Amino acid sequence: MVRFKFLPRFSFIIFFCFILFTVIGTLTHEIGHIAVAKYLGYETTLSYGSMSYSQDFSQDEDVQEIKEISEPYINIDYEEWPEDVKLKLEALEKIVMERYPHNETYKLHELLITIGGPVQTLLTSFIGLLILFLRRKKWKEQFKVVDWLAVVMSLFSLREVFNFVQVSYYSLFNSESNFHADEYRISRYMGYNEWIIPTITLLIGLLISCYVIFKIIPIKYRFTFILSGLIGGILGFAMWFGFLGEVLVNL
Template identity: 35%
Template structure:
């Protein structure tokens, strides 16, 4: 069984490279939008940026801050007062009441990004899988099917994120910025667990899409366009256009 041939279509390569450039930016922003959607669900006011997001302040934190701001002088004073006592009682109650809620909110806000990425990838995979017989019969992809291919490739984030963070997730460190090790820690799993599982799932999806769904005569053009398009998209969005459009 052949996995690749030297058949190359310059026109197809050009169109697919442009699509990869666009999808690199779209995939990055939509991933962060997934975090924002979860934060919005919990009543926060998140901020979306080109490659990261600010989740916004939780309601309990706003309540505590406003209470402190209202009676700041009396709270800071060494002299006892009803206002000072009320503030510390409020802080104690919030600490007890919202301790678990804070963990829940943090988990799902963190999970929102990978969830959006994986659901998008599964949508594309499902479309291709349902149309696989038609694809195999005609040996080329329609516009809808190419669209599904690029949706499927949202899974690439899970694969490459894990591969390029292996040195960190197996280093024994306790604090991480990446979503996957933080989710693993929230679930009381080793830091590498969530990333490894989603990497394996993503790898299986991408392998099927690349070497099964994409016809043999279009495969080399697709792979080369992916390498070049993603490189240009990554540099162009993260280093140039992204900071200007969504600083």
């Protein structure tokens, strides 16, 4: 049950919290990708709404040796190179390709790095739920700052709901397909229909958010929280991706 009683001071706090945590949630989501990429040995770059990764093997000893061996013959047709040189290069190139794969191993890395973002988002959400569970006797008596923090953390799962709604809109009204959102890419990497994983994460996001909002948040705050959080979240997204993120990244 939601009581339609608006609390102005509480609304102001929740409004700005959702703006802030929309930005934090976006960046930590990308850090989830980066953590996996770093673990797998890639060079990474963080942007305000995305990340990129690549392999920098220019300083690799075998790569440098390939360059040194090849340099004297750079202007000579490869077929005319000495056989011992070609054999040496082929052996070194095989070593380099095994060390920096661009085959099935690389495809697996792409999948794991893509999974890193949603996993980080949902992990944050589950940590928030864990805090609420451990403090259930205390917040049932009185909600503290730590409980509100745990609520906001648990609602990071709303990202999965937002992504599904946003992509559904593009699919219905712009007839787009082959979406680039993480969940859709994960489905394709795994050989599923691209809507399978997004639907699963949507359901997880809905279950967590509905439970937190309608079962945990005290009823006197509920209406104000929903309204202020919705407006703050949308505004935070619009501000960050509209201009603020790019401005801060380029400082």
